[in-house]
Amino acid sequence: MRVTDPSHRAPRKSEPLVTVVIPARNEKDYIERCLSSIQRQTHSTLQIIVIDADSDDGTDDIVRSVASTDDRVELVANPDRLIPIGLNKAVDATRGEWLVRVDAHSTIPEDYVERAMRHLTAKKWGGVGGRKDGVGLTAQGRAVAAAMGSRFGVGGSVYHYGTEVQIVDHIPFGCYPVDVIKEVGGWNEELAVNQDFEFDHRVQEAGYQLLFDPELRIDWHSRQSIAALFRQYRRYGKGKTEVMRRHPKSTKARHLAAPVLVAALLSALVLAPFRPKWSVAVVGNYLVSSLAASAITARSMEPKAALDSALLPPAFAAMHIGWGIGFFEGWLHQLRRHRSSNKTQ
Numbered sequence: 001m002r003v004t005d006p007s008h009r010a011p012r013k014s015e016p017l018v019t020v021v022i023p024a025r026n027e028k029d030y031i032e033r034c035l036s037s038i039q040r041q042t043h044s045t046l047q048i049i050v051i052d053a054d055s056d057d058g059t060d061d062i063v064r065s066v067a068s069t070d071d072r073v074e075l076v077a078n079p080d081r082l083i084p085i086g087l088n089k090a091v092d093a094t095r096g097e098w099l100v101r102v103d104a105h106s107t108i109p110e111d112y113v114e115r116a117m118r119h120l121t122a123k124k125w126g127g128v129g130g131r132k133d134g135v136g137l138t139a140q141g142r143a144v145a146a147a148m149g150s151r152f153g154v155g156g157s158v159y160h161y162g163t164e165v166q167i168v169d170h171i172p173f174g175c176y177p178v179d180v181i182k183e184v185g186g187w188n189e190e191l192a193v194n195q196d197f198e199f200d201h202r203v204q205e206a207g208y209q210l211l212f213d214p215e216l217r218i219d220w221h222s223r224q225s226i227a228a229l230f231r232q233y234r235r236y237g238k239g240k241t242e243v244m245r246r247h248p249k250s251t252k253a254r255h256l257a258a259p260v261l262v263a264a265l266l267s268a269l270v271l272a273p274f275r276p277k278w279s280v281a282v283v284g285n286y287l288v289s290s291l292a293a294s295a296i297t298a299r300s301m302e303p304k305a306a307l308d309s310a311l312l313p314p315a316f317a318a319m320h321i322g323w324g325i326g327f328f329e330g331w332l333h334q335l336r337r338h339r340s341s342n343k344t345q
Contacts, residue, residue: 015045016121018113019096019178023078023086024104025053028062030221035066035073037107043114046072047095050104051086053078059104084187084195091181100175105221112216116175119211126180126208127200129171130216132159136308141224143311146301148222152293153316155254158212168212169252170200175216180208193239201243201250226311230318237326241334261286262324290316 020038024031031050038048050063052075060075067073076093078086091099098120100113112130119128134145147153154160159172174196184202187195200210223229237258244251265286268279294312301308 015043016098016117017045017047017096018043018098018100018117019047019049019090019094020100020102020113021087021090021094022048022050022102022104023053023083023090024050024055024059024063025081026055026057026059027104028055028057028059030105031059031062032066033107034102034104035063037109038102038113039066039070039072040110041108041113042111043117046113048073049076049090049093050074051076051078051090053081053083053086082189082192084189084191087195088186088189091178091186094178097178098175099178099181101173103173103218103220106173107219109217112218115213115216119213120175120177123177124209125211126203126206127171127174127176127210128216129159129168129174129210129212130218131162131214132172132218132220134222135219136222136224138224139307140226140311140315141222142301142308143315144224144226144229145222146297146308147229147312147315147319149300150293150297150316152289152297153319155257156252157254162212162214165211165213167209169204169210169250170197171210171212172196172220173218174200174210176203180206191239191242193235194243197250198243198247201247226314226318229315230322233319233322234326234329237323237328238330238333239326240323241327241330245334258320258324259327260324261320262328265321287313 022031022034022038027034035048035050038046048070050073052060052063054077063073063075067075074093076086076089078089080086087101098117100116102108116128116130119125134148136142136145149161151161157170158166158168159170162168180203184199184206187199191198204210223232240255244255264282268282272279290313293316294309297312298309
């Protein structure tokens with residue numbers, strides 16, 4: 001028999017059941033803190049589902065231990081390891097009318113679910129989301145977190161830096177009515193990355209709006225090295241091309257900025273022997289812009305974090321160049337697949 005921890009808040013009679021879903025794989029260093037932040041929610045009538053993607057570091061054992069003292073916590077296996085498959089499994093297992101997604105290496109404030117429910121129970125929105133604030137544990141990690149919170153770094157991705165309630169085209173770790181999720185067919189299981197953006201696009205195509213509320217803050221442990229950030233954004237850029245192929249109207253200017261930059265920098269490199277002034281101007285313009293953005297971003301960092309601030313330009317470059325290279329890799333993959341398909345017809 002499981003005994004619920006007496007420190008958990010007693011549910012209010014009027015509280016609807018909310019399902020909180022946590023996709024996880026090898027998150028032993030973060031999962032307990034994540035679960036603790038959810039267990040302490042002021043809205044305590046919760047079903048907490050951890051979708052474990054075949055972890056081999058003991059993450060599932062930690063979840064089982066927490067579940068043994070809190071009957072709200074459940075563990076669901078996702079041997080396929082793909083996030084969209086895991087999210088759809090969670091939808092199948094949900095008992096709540098509302099679904100709140102939380103990343104495994106994140107923590108949320110105690111009123112997070114309660115605040116999200118104020119919006120969702122009005123039944124006006126297809127989804128609600130908030131600020132995704134990066135947390136760095138190393139000098140590089142702190143530079144990465146700051147760069148991801150900069151408009152220069154992420155362009156029009158409001159959820160990284162927005163300060164006003166507004167309608168947006170994408171929300172991170174969104175909160176949705178379960179009926180809306182089912183109406184649009186859940187998450188696309190063919191997309192290893194960018195499935196959250198693609199899902200939000202279909203929600204909007206179905207006639208719903210997405211609300212961004214900056215008071216819904218998520219403390220999210222970002223990549224802790226610039227090399228890892230580069231790999232992450234290269235993967236994002238590559239995955240974006242598949243979403244664009246499926247949904248051309250979803251393409252925004254911010255999705256094309258990094259590929260244009262990479263094309264310009266590559267052109268400058270190739271043409272340097274022939275057009276040296278033009279090449280210097282192209283590279284110099286980006287460097288000056290990056291240094292200026294770094295100086296502005298550094299103001300929000302700890303005053304003594306000189307090394308962290310000095311790492312901002314390479315962090316910006318990792319994001320922009322990583323995304324741009326990945327985009328062209330994805331585009332070439334799409335082109336090869338198209339040609340292969342034509343040959344077989």
